[in-house]
Amino acid sequence: MHHFFVSPEQVGEKSITITGSDVNHIKHVLRMAPGEQITVSSGENKEYRCEIRSLSEEQVEAQIMWVQETGAELPSRLYLFQGLPKSDKMELIIQKAVELGVYEIVPTATRRAVVKLDKKKEESKRKRWQGIAESAAKQSKRNLIPQVTQVMSFREAVEYAAGLDVKLVPYELAEGMDAARQVIGSIKPGQSVAVFIGPEGGFAPEEIDYAVEHGFRPITLGRRILRTETAGMTVLSILMYHLEPSL
Numbered sequence: 363m364h365h366f367f368v369s370p371e372q373v374g375e376k377s378i379t380i381t382g383s384d385v386n387h388i389k390h391v392l393r394m395a396p397g398e399q400i401t402v403s404s405g406e407n408k409e410y411r412c413e414i415r416s417l418s419e420e421q422v423e424a425q426i427m428w429v430q431e432t433g434a435e436l437p438s439r440l441y442l443f444q445g446l447p448k449s450d451k452m453e454l455i456i457q458k459a460v461e462l463g464v465y466e467i468v469p470t471a472t473r474r475a476v477v478k479l480d481k482k483k484e485e486s487k488r489k490r491w492q493g494i495a496e497s498a499a500k501q502s503k504r505n506l507i508p509q510v511t512q513v514m515s516f517r518e519a520v521e522y523a524a525g526l527d528v529k530l531v532p533y534e535l536a537e538g539m540d541a542a543r544q545v546i547g548s549i550k551p552g553q554s555v556a557v558f559i560g561p562e563g564g565f566a567p568e569e570i571d572y573a574v575e576h577g578f579r580p581i582t583l584g585r586r587i588l589r590t591e592t593a594g595m596t597v598l599s600i601l602m603y604h605l606e607p608s609l
Contacts, residue, residue: 380422437551439465445561446477460498462598474563527553529578536580
């Protein structure tokens with residue numbers, strides 16, 4: 363069944379109004395008609411099963427048939443600070459991070475990042491990345507669309523993460539698998555978690571020093587060196603497994 367997102371103010375007592383680009387998708391791409399059913403999320407742990415009542419060029423009106431508490435979101439908000447990778451790797455990273463339950467993705471310009479984006483290219487990329495996040499959220503039946511922020515410098519990203527409860531930075535020179543297990547195992551549902559992932563060249567030593575000075579905990583992911591597109595997925599998978607409530 364096709365899944366769509368709306369903002370909370372679009373949800374009424376008995377109906378939901380869908381606007382924006384989804385209207386064209388419903389009407390002209392999917393060629394849906396009154397009487398067909400869809401599911402809708404509004405950023406909460408609720409899924410609305412709806413029946414389309416009317417379609418116009420500006421909006422789709424859908425009657426709420428029933429509401430289900432889905433619990434599709436993790437009890438903790440996970441923030442992925444991803445060092446800018448080469449090529450189109452960021453698209454894969456965003457897609458998989460959304461599937462794994464990330465709350466927000468922060469593209470981060472680090473010292474060793476090969477990719478350098480000017481403001482014009484940055485905004486174009488961000489819009490594409492946000493579209494990928496939305497598609498992945500629909501496919502994985504998320505109740506919200508994770509946001510992809512503007513590109514931040516490493517220091518800006520560290521400052522942005524200052525208010526989060528747990529701050530992790532996988533680092534190839536970190537030691538102590540038992541310590542890494544202990545840190546991750548101590549994370550409690552409800553705590554916000556920042557995960558910093560370096561680009562292909564990794565973090566510069568001074569970046570790690572700066573992060574540690576601001577409350578970050580370097581952790582190891584094992585004896586093997588992981589690619590940048592693998593490292594983030596690994597940490598998010600571990601956190602998802604640790605935090606996912608029992609079914």
